[in-house]
Amino acid sequence: MVESFDGIYLDLSKQSGKCKFIQSGFAWRPSGGGDSIPFDGSNIAGAQWSRAARGYELKILSRESGIIQLDGFDLEDHDRAAKAFKVLYGINLETKEHALKGWNWGKGEFGKTELAFNVQNRPAFEIPYTEISNTNLAGKNEVAVEFSLPAGGTETGINGHHGEARSRGRKAAAARDQLVEMRFYIPGTATKKEKDEDGEEKSVDGSDAEEHNAANLFYDTLMDKAEIGEVAGDTFATFLDVLHLTPRGRFDVDMYENSFRLRGKTYDYKIQYDHIKKFMLLPKPDDLHTLITIGLDPPLRQGQTRYPFLVMQFKREEEIFIDLNMTEELLEGKYKGKLNAHYEQPQHSVVAQVFRGLSGKKVVTPSKDFVSHHQQSGVKCSIKANEGHLYCLDKSFMFVPKPATYISFDNIATIVMSRVGGAVSASRTFDITITTKNGTGEHQFSNINREEQKPLEEFFQVKGLKTKNEMLDDSSALIAAALKDADMASSDEEVVAARADRGSADEDEESVDEDFRTDSESDVAEEYDSAHESSGSGSDEEMVDGDADGAAESDSPENERPKKKTKTGK
Numbered sequence: 001m002v003e004s005f006d007g008i009y010l011d012l013s014k015q016s017g018k019c020k021f022i023q024s025g026f027a028w029r030p031s032g033g034g035d036s037i038p039f040d041g042s043n044i045a046g047a048q049w050s051r052a053a054r055g056y057e058l059k060i061l062s063r064e065s066g067i068i069q070l071d072g073f074d075l076e077d078h079d080r081a082a083k084a085f086k087v088l089y090g091i092n093l094e095t096k097e098h099a100l101k102g103w104n105w106g107k108g109e110f111g112k113t114e115l116a117f118n119v120q121n122r123p124a125f126e127i128p129y130t131e132i133s134n135t136n137l138a139g140k141n142e143v144a145v146e147f148s149l150p151a152g153g154t155e156t157g158i159n160g161h162h163g164e165a166r167s168r169g170r171k172a173a174a175a176r177d178q179l180v181e182m183r184f185y186i187p188g189t190a191t192k193k194e195k196d197e198d199g200e201e202k203s204v205d206g207s208d209a210e211e212h213n214a215a216n217l218f219y220d221t222l223m224d225k226a227e228i229g230e231v232a233g234d235t236f237a238t239f240l241d242v243l244h245l246t247p248r249g250r251f252d253v254d255m256y257e258n259s260f261r262l263r264g265k266t267y268d269y270k271i272q273y274d275h276i277k278k279f280m281l282l283p284k285p286d287d288l289h290t291l292i293t294i295g296l297d298p299p300l301r302q303g304q305t306r307y308p309f310l311v312m313q314f315k316r317e318e319e320i321f322i323d324l325n326m327t328e329e330l331l332e333g334k335y336k337g338k339l340n341a342h343y344e345q346p347q348h349s350v351v352a353q354v355f356r357g358l359s360g361k362k363v364v365t366p367s368k369d370f371v372s373h374h375q376q377s378g379v380k381c382s383i384k385a386n387e388g389h390l391y392c393l394d395k396s397f398m399f400v401p402k403p404a405t406y407i408s409f410d411n412i413a414t415i416v417m418s419r420v421g422g423a424v425s426a427s428r429t430f431d432i433t434i435t436t437k438n439g440t441g442e443h444q445f446s447n448i449n450r451e452e453q454k455p456l457e458e459f460f461q462v463k464g465l466k467t468k469n470e471m472l473d474d475s476s477a478l479i480a481a482a483l484k485d486a487d488m489a490s491s492d493e494e495v496v497a498a499r500a501d502r503g504s505a506d507e508d509e510e511s512v513d514e515d516f517r518t519d520s521e522s523d524v525a526e527e528y529d530s531a532h533e534s535s536g537s538g539s540d541e542e543m544v545d546g547d548a549d550g551a552a553e554s555d556s557p558e559n560e561r562p563k564k565k566t567k568t569g570k
Contacts (some may be wrong), residue, residue: 003020099118186215237324245291255358279355280363311401427450431445457469
């Protein structure tokens with residue numbers, strides 16, 4: 001018996017094809033031409049029929065390949081497909097109805113090959129374990145599940161495996177939009193299930209049943225089912241409690257043959273060596289620490305935050321002793337000349353050498369053409385409110401720790417050196433604005449010590465970077481302002497000197513000179529004229545009355561001086 005169907009999509013592929021079922025198995029061939037993809041009939045464990053995106057879907061449960069999805073069937077094809085599976089493989093085609101209520105609460109059930117989210121005992125959606133790249137406890141009762149992203153648009157999956165479509169129909173690998181994370185809120189407690197001799201899970205009843213936090217139990221089960229915590233091969237080296245500035249925290253670093261793993265208290269990450277695009281060893285200008293910066297593509301994700309760079313910090317003088325967990329045959333064969341069996345060096349140097357040996361990536365260090373005013377490799381500066389250090393490499397600039405910024409020389413249009421701020425701060429610091437080509441944006445590094453201007457200008461000149469110094473345009477204005485301040489200061493000194501030559505004259509400046517005479521009357525004299533009536537407010541009259549009362553109480557000559565003022569005005 002042979003049964004074939006046209007217009008069938010394999011694992012949500014963009015191109016349809018022809019699916020043929022025969023006694024030994026079945027095969028799918030794209031309609032546009034190409035090689036057929038065969039499947040062994042003896043590996044078929046079950047089959048399900050349900051509604052799907054393009055009509056009806058035939059989901060085949062394979063003992064080895066996980067789940068195989070065939071989409072695009074018509075309703076009339078059900079009887080033919082059911083008969084083919086019954087006659088050819090001895091399997092009953094099970095019809096499953098999906099939950100269509102739209103509820104976002106239900107029950108998660110772990111199957112052999114996928115996680116199903118059921119609403120009222122009907123599946124709302126399923127997640128194949130091979131599509132899960134990582135999972136973390138995002139809170140006390142919350143579990144975050146991260147999905148695999150295509151590497152270069154062709155490959156993804158956990159532990160080097162391809163997701164179903166990546167290895168066959170390229171499922172969603174070429175899609176523009178893709179779901180990357182889902183979070184489950186799991187309250188309360190649950191009882192842990194144990195495996196029997198056949199590997200099947202069963203509930204524990206009676207006094208032996210132990211209650212666990214439901215979210216933690218869900219997390220541990222998913223880690224086990226999706227094999228997230230397991231990496232092919234043994235751990236070659238482990239570095240404990242390594243301080244990470246980006247993302248912030250302390251992680252244990254496990255080194256494997258094809259990947260490395262970061263194990264923290266809350267988050268775990270597994271990163272393939274192929275994802276490492278840059279590896280930099282940067283000495284911190286404090287003479288105490290050394291930074292290891294790793295550029296990743298695709299970037300590391302923590303929730304909705306992306307980290308394109310990992311920044312580790314090590315104490316420069318802290319040495320470690322480590323023996324690699326590696327056989328002599330492997331060390332003398334694949335890693336000959338790349339790794340040593342024993343290391344007794346500063347920790348940052350050992351980590352860099354092990355990374356270089358396992359990943360094959362070049363370790364980039366600061367350029368020898370640049371030395372700062374303080375004989376360091378980095379210059380202290382800021383990006384907005386974030387302080388850090390700018391390193392001059394042979395082919396790029398690197399700012400760490402946050403936000404870690406990499407700028408290649410090939411992508412730089414101009415570098416503008418300017419002075420921004422008040423007169424005091426502007427004279428001590430300056431800014432650098434790097435404009436990239438094709439109008440892609442600019443990066444501003446501010447609050448750079450003025451002493452670093454000359455070393456930076458010399459480095460820009462050596463590397464042939466187009467530079468504009470706006471501080472030279474401001475020099476004339478600053479000099480003019482300084483000269484103006486000097487002239488004002490000198491005039492003030494002359495006034496002070498003149499006053500100093502007058503001796504005690506300044507002391508009598510407020511007193512009345514009895515010998516003063518004037519030929520013309522002035523407005524001031526009229527105020528003391530006995531015939532003058534003040535046109536001011538009543539407060540002036542009160543002041544005159546107060547002077548009269550003071551004269552009555554004292555007969556001293558000093559109190560009679562206002563009378564002499566009146567005579568002088570006549």
